[in-house]
Amino acid sequence: MKRFFFFLAIVLCSAAVCAQDMGVSVSYFLPRNGYFSTPISPFSIRGIGINFTDFFGIQTGASIYRMSGLNMINLPFDSKEPLIGPNFTFYVPAELVFQLKGKNVQFDIKGGGFMFYGVDQKINYGNMDRALRSYQHWDVANSSLSFQNNVGLGTHFGAEFTVYVTNQVGISLEGNYLMGSSKMPLKGNVVGGSMSGSLQTAAIDYSDAKIDFTGYEISMGLIFKNGGGQKKAPSRRRR
Numbered sequence: 001m002k003r004f005f006f007f008l009a010i011v012l013c014s015a016a017v018c019a020q021d022m023g024v025s026v027s028y029f030l031p032r033n034g035y036f037s038t039p040i041s042p043f044s045i046r047g048i049g050i051n052f053t054d055f056f057g058i059q060t061g062a063s064i065y066r067m068s069g070l071n072m073i074n075l076p077f078d079s080k081e082p083l084i085g086p087n088f089t090f091y092v093p094a095e096l097v098f099q100l101k102g103k104n105v106q107f108d109i110k111g112g113g114f115m116f117y118g119v120d121q122k123i124n125y126g127n128m129d130r131a132l133r134s135y136q137h138w139d140v141a142n143s144s145l146s147f148q149n150n151v152g153l154g155t156h157f158g159a160e161f162t163v164y165v166t167n168q169v170g171i172s173l174e175g176n177y178l179m180g181s182s183k184m185p186l187k188g189n190v191v192g193g194s195m196s197g198s199l200q201t202a203a204i205d206y207s208d209a210k211i212d213f214t215g216y217e218i219s220m221g222l223i224f225k226n227g228g229g230q231k232k233a234p235s236r237r238r239r
Contacts, residue, residue, distance in 0.1 A: 023047030025221025027063050032214045034082040035068035047223055057097045065089045069124060074208040077135035081127040084211055088119040104164045111157040116213055121149050132190050141192035147184050152213055154180015162223055170223040180213035
């Protein structure tokens with residue numbers, strides 16, 4: 001995993017050097033059946049892009065989120081409360097951008113893929129035990145679980161509106177809908193039972209369990225244009 005982050009840092013630095021546009025943002029994530037999550041400022045660099053034409057380009061970036069809570073899917077039961085978190089999550093998008101430009105404004109339609117990885121993962125045992133208690137039809141439940149953490153992948157689409165206050169600096173508002181997941185198999189056991197009966201132990205082996213990384217992302221930031229590629233008007237020689 002250290003090699004992965006080292007490789008990712010090299011890719012982002014190379015993209016930033018070649019980029020025509022670059023932005024810094026404050027992004028917020030509203031996960032499905034999860035808790036509102038906030039960014040770790042200033043570790044949110046977005047809009048690192050290269051334009052192929054006046055209308056099409058590609059962009060990437062990276063953000064670190066403080067995830068308050070994410071849910072899980074592919075379990076034998078459903079939960080409306082998050083089962084994972086809190087943690088720190090690295091998020092890296094890669095997207096194709098269709099651009100509509102005005103005099104001082106720009107509207108972008110975006111879509112592509114992303115990858116994410118949660119660091120310092122934790123199981124929310126309070127919500128997990130309540131979900132297991134309902135699933136087993138018990139009055140009490142106490143689980144002990146181990147898990148395997150993995151890199152997650154997904155797709156996203158959205159739009160961005162930018163107002164340029166100067167030729168090189170713009171203020172942007174962006175919204176995206178993310179649909180992703182990462183494998184997180186769970187193993188262990190749960191002890192529980194009814195108040196009128198004896199306690200019993202049930203084995204848990206949810207090998208298909210995944211972290212649900214689905215929800216809305218809202219970003220506000222600044223876009224900086226690289227003026228290095230602009231052509232200068234030819235100077236006139238005096239005779």
